[in-house]
Amino acid sequence: MRNVLKKNLARAVLGLSISLPFMQGAAALQPLQAIGKGEGVLNVVAWEGYAQDDWVKPFEAATGCQVNAKYAGSSDEMVALMRSGGGSQYDVVSASGDATLRLIYGHNVQPINMALIPAWKNFIPQLKSPAFNTVHGVHYGVSYEWGPNTLLYSTKTFPSAPTSWSVIYNPQYKGAITVPDNPIQIADAALYLSKTQPTLGITDPYELNQTQMNAVVTLLKSQAKLIKKYWALASDEIQLFTSGDAVVGAAWPYQTNTLQAAKVAVADTIPAEGATGWADTWMIAAKAKHVNCAYEWINWVTTPKVQAQQAIYFGETPANTLACREMDAQQPGACAQYHANAPASYFDRIKFWKTPLTTCDNGKNDCLDYSAWQREWQNVKG
Amino acid sequence: MQRFLSAFGWRHEGAANAALLGLPGIWFACLYLAAIGALLVTAFWTVDSLSGNLIPGFSFTNFQQLLSAPVYTKIGLRTIGIAASVTLTDVVLAWPMAYAMVRLAGPKLRAALMAAVLVPLWSSYLARVYAWRLILAHDGVLNWALTEIGLPGLHIGYSNWAMWIVFSYLWLPFMILPVAASVERIPPSLLEASADLGAHGLVTFRRVILPMALPGMVAGAIFTFSLTLGDYVTPMLVGGEGSDFIGNVVYANVGVTNNIPFAAAYAVLPLGVMAMFLLLARKLGAFDAL
Numbered sequence: 001m002r003n004v005l006k007k008n009l010a011r012a013v014l015g016l017s018i019s020l021p022f023m024q025g026a027a028a029l030q031p032l033q034a035i036g037k038g039e040g041v042l043n044v045v046a047w048e049g050y051a052q053d054d055w056v057k058p059f060e061a062a063t064g065c066q067v068n069a070k071y072a073g074s075s076d077e078m079v080a081l082m083r084s085g086g087g088s089q090y091d092v093v094s095a096s097g098d099a100t101l102r103l104i105y106g107h108n109v110q111p112i113n114m115a116l117i118p119a120w121k122n123f124i125p126q127l128k129s130p131a132f133n134t135v136h137g138v139h140y141g142v143s144y145e146w147g148p149n150t151l152l153y154s155t156k157t158f159p160s161a162p163t164s165w166s167v168i169y170n171p172q173y174k175g176a177i178t179v180p181d182n183p184i185q186i187a188d189a190a191l192y193l194s195k196t197q198p199t200l201g202i203t204d205p206y207e208l209n210q211t212q213m214n215a216v217v218t219l220l221k222s223q224a225k226l227i228k229k230y231w232a233l234a235s236d237e238i239q240l241f242t243s244g245d246a247v248v249g250a251a252w253p254y255q256t257n258t259l260q261a262a263k264v265a266v267a268d269t270i271p272a273e274g275a276t277g278w279a280d281t282w283m284i285a286a287k288a289k290h291v292n293c294a295y296e297w298i299n300w301v302t303t304p305k306v307q308a309q310q311a312i313y314f315g316e317t318p319a320n321t322l323a324c325r326e327m328d329a330q331q332p333g334a335c336a337q338y339h340a341n342a343p344a345s346y347f348d349r350i351k352f353w354k355t356p357l358t359t360c361d362n363g364k365n366d367c368l369d370y371s372a373w374q375r376e377w378q379n380v381k382g
Numbered sequence: 383m384q385r386f387l388s389a390f391g392w393r394h395e396g397a398a399n400a401a402l403l404g405l406p407g408i409w410f411a412c413l414y415l416a417a418i419g420a421l422l423v424t425a426f427w428t429v430d431s432l433s434g435n436l437i438p439g440f441s442f443t444n445f446q447q448l449l450s451a452p453v454y455t456k457i458g459l460r461t462i463g464i465a466a467s468v469t470l471t472d473v474v475l476a477w478p479m480a481y482a483m484v485r486l487a488g489p490k491l492r493a494a495l496m497a498a499v500l501v502p503l504w505s506s507y508l509a510r511v512y513a514w515r516l517i518l519a520h521d522g523v524l525n526w527a528l529t530e531i532g533l534p535g536l537h538i539g540y541s542n543w544a545m546w547i548v549f550s551y552l553w554l555p556f557m558i559l560p561v562a563a564s565v566e567r568i569p570p571s572l573l574e575a576s577a578d579l580g581a582h583g584l585v586t587f588r589r590v591i592l593p594m595a596l597p598g599m600v601a602g603a604i605f606t607f608s609l610t611l612g613d614y615v616t617p618m619l620v621g622g623e624g625s626d627f628i629g630n631v632v633y634a635n636v637g638v639t640n641n642i643p644f645a646a647a648y649a650v651l652p653l654g655v656m657a658m659f660l661l662l663a664r665k666l667g668a669f670d671a672l
Contacts (some may be wrong), residue, residue: 076640106435227623229540236619245520245539349449371429371641378631379453382624 017300029159031113032291039290042297044069045081045093045282048316055306063300064294075099082108088287091294094144094280096355097132098184098370104140109283113141116295119302119320127319132354133281141281142298145307147316148339148350149180149188150268152251152259154241161269165192167248169219174226178240178249181230183370183377184353187276188250189216190222191351195273205276205351205369213376220380230381232260241266253338254315258281268321270349277350279319311338405572408450418653425647429640436642444647453630458651461627466612469603471565475550476602478662507552511619513550515539518620540622548620549610556609557602564598565591601623602669607659610650631643 042052042065051069060066070090072078076097082093087108095103101271103109115118120128120142127143134140153162165188168177179185190205193216200212208216211341228246231237237255242264256268282301284294300306307318308326317339318327324341327334335341359368368376391398425444428437432619448454483495500512518539525535562636568591576586614629628648635645663669 078642106468224623229622232618239515239519242518243519339489373449373643374634375451378626379451381626382453382458 004164013357020309028288029110031111032116032295033113033118035127035295036066036292038063038293038296040064040293041066041068042092042290042293043090043287044297045072045078045090046070047072047094050094050280052309052313054309056299057301059297063080063293063296065290065296067297073319079103079106079108080247082285086287087285088289091285091288091290092297093283093285095283096139096278096280097130098278098355100132100141100283101355101357103283104135107189108286109140110286110288110291112142112284112298114139114142117142117298117302119299119304119322123319124321124344124347125246126344127279130279130352132279132352133283139162141283142302143319144280144282145310145314145318146277146352147253148270148275148276148348150251150253151254151257151271152237152241152266152268153248154244154247155265155267157247161305162248163269163272165271165273166196168229168250169223169226171226173248175228175364176230177223177226178229178237178246178258179227179230180250181381184276185215185250186216186220186373186377186380187351187353189220191275191276193219204361206354206356207362208356209360209364210368213368214374217376217380221300224380224382252315261300270346274349274351277352279352308334311340317342421646421649421653424643425650427643428484429643444644447644448647454648457626457631458628460542460625461611461652462655464549464627465607467546468553468610469557469606471546471550472554472602472606473561473599475554476557476561476599477654480558480565483558483562484566499558505554508615508619511616514544514639515620518544518547540620541624542621542625544620544622544623545617548616549606549613553606553609554617556605557571557599560598560601560605561595562598564595564601570592597667597670600663600666604660604663604668610657611655633662644667 013178033294040061044067044070046181048071051067051071054127056067056069057186070081072081075096078093078095079102082095083106084090088115093103093109121360123143127146129137129139130143133143151162151165151168153167157176158167168179169192179188186208187205190202190208190212193200193212194202194205200215203207229240231240232251234252234255237246237249237251238258240249241255241259242262251268256266259266268282282298284291284298288294301310302320304318304320304322304326307320307323308330311318311323311327312331312334315338321340324335327338327340337345356368356370356373358369359365360366391401403525424436426440426442428441428443429435430437468663479495479499483499484493487495519525520535520537520539522539528535538547572590572594573586576590583591612629614627614633617625617627617630628651632645632649635648
């Protein structure tokens with residue numbers, strides 16, 4: 001009896017594992033040639049705030065596609081959702097650059113026919129075919145909005161803006177520094193070292209071999225002793241700066257806006273070394289059941305009006321250059337405030353998040369992948 | 383029908399027990415044992431780093447990684463160490479309260495004290511942790527009070543000290559209640575006998591009350607220890623650098639890196655620690671006091 005039970009249990013566990021979505025051959029997948037009649041439904045996986053009624057309701061009225069939005073809290077949750085139910089449960093996803101390659105190489109998303117996305121030609125050039133959503137010239141997604149990871153500082157401690165990221169590694173500010181609790185934070189230190197220790201040969205902060213990683217980890221371990229808190233939520237960092245527990249740290253523009261609105265004496269800057277950043281991409285599931293609605297949706301959210309609404313709501317920068325005027329119309333000064341009119345040089349100083357892989361762009365295969373990054377990050381935090 | 387059932391149950395004791403225990407038994411087997419079984423099986427699997435798919439199989443890779451990187455030993459020891467110190471702190475704090483409640487207070491005061499112990503449990507766990515964060519912050523109530531009376535401010539916000547204080551506060555009611563129950567069960571005649579034989583208060587406490595209340599303390603310790611051991615929210619909210627618990631590593635591997643097998647392998651550690659703890663607790667008679 002016992003043995004039978006055990007066997008059945010083992011079989012159940014095995015069955016479960018086999019039914020998990022495995023890699024699908026997607027070589028034959030061709031992009032859509034023309035947008036046909038909408039299927040009436042669109043299942044969306046998005047960041048919270050990316051499917052607001054302000055632009056979803058008019059979309060539903062205009063296209064007849066009923067939007068069912070599922071919010072995800074992390075890039076990994078997004079990847080998991082897009083693979084759930086055999087990969088056909090959801091149609092589109094607003095993936096960040098540290099998830100896009102996993103979806104592409106996992107064959108979870110389909111190529112996009114840019115001829116069907118009219119707004120694309122008005123995108124800032126850097127977001128037309130970025131490496132995190134375009135592989136070998138094939139587009140697997142349409143860029144949406146982006147933002148830099150900025151250096152946030154108390155204007156009481158720093159009367160003038162710090163010009164280098166060195167302040168967050170400086171023992172002078174021991175116990176008053178805060179950085180995000182996220183393995184991708186390793187790239188921030190790698191970017192800093194690529195400028196301050198050129199002999200390491202770091203050309204891309206997301207492609208590190210073991211020697212380079214060791215140098216980065218040494219820097220981050222010395223930083224750990226100076227850290228007040230590794231923040232997990234944006235609200236954590238806002239509270240740290242409000243209470244004065246932190247005076248300098250790595251942040252998003254959202255925190256600066258919120259703190260300044262609350263009259264806390266802070267400002268942000270992008271230091272001389274440049275900054276890392278995040279750029280989101282709308283992608284369509286490889287097995288999407290509502291492809292026409294998916295294209296309609298992407299066209300809807302890349303219009304200048306929705307781009308502007310999204311940028312102001314979330315505190316980020318639109319990909320569509322025509323959104324600037326719309327932003328100022330919706331909220332005077334918003335275009336400049338969210339950098340939508342910034343010159344290309346501003347964008348070029350940002351190294352956007354992407355998934356660390358074992359294959360490096362230099363053709364070698366000695367780079368560390370994301371799971372190695374996670375282990376190193378745990379080592380740093382202790 | 384009713385008479386038939388009761389007669390049947392009386393004649394066939396096994397059937398009656400099976401009927402009564404059937405539902406909880408199924409619940410226990412399906413929801414509880416199956417979950418732990420799946421955890422143990424998954425601990426030997428691996429993950430494809432690119433696609434993130436689980437690869438079933440049998441390999442000790444996860445355990446090797448856990449043992450080879452000293453950071454996981456450190457985090458394990460930190461978790462167990464703080465859980466143990468929280469338990470000791472709660473034992474010390476719970477005694478006066480529990481004793482006063484059942485031995486010294488009148489019926490009205492007793493009800494009031496009981497309410498005071500239980501009321502915090504009605505508010506959200508998160509609200510109470512956030513409240514402590516405000517108290518311990520740089521410009522919080524604690525430092526304000528210290529400077530008002532002319533003392534230098536303390537910098538214990540976002541640190542392991544903060545975690546120790548918050549955990550001790552959070553789980554204190556779970557220690558007070560079983561200790562109070564076990565003190566209440568000590569017959570007053572024993573205390574009188576002890577006094578008659580010439581023992582003064584302290585000796586009576588040490589040689590009569592304490593040994594008889596030990597099962598209650600161990601029962602409370604099961605709560606305080608296991609609740610601390612499995613927590614990951616408090617370290618996330620009030621911890622500083624170097625404050626991760628086992629739970630945080632598990633959370634990061636499930637939620638951030640999607641490495642569920644590694645998380646499962648690490649989760650075996652608290653499982654083993656609790657198993658040993660419960661065996662010890664049973665020896666000390668804690669289960670009779672629950």
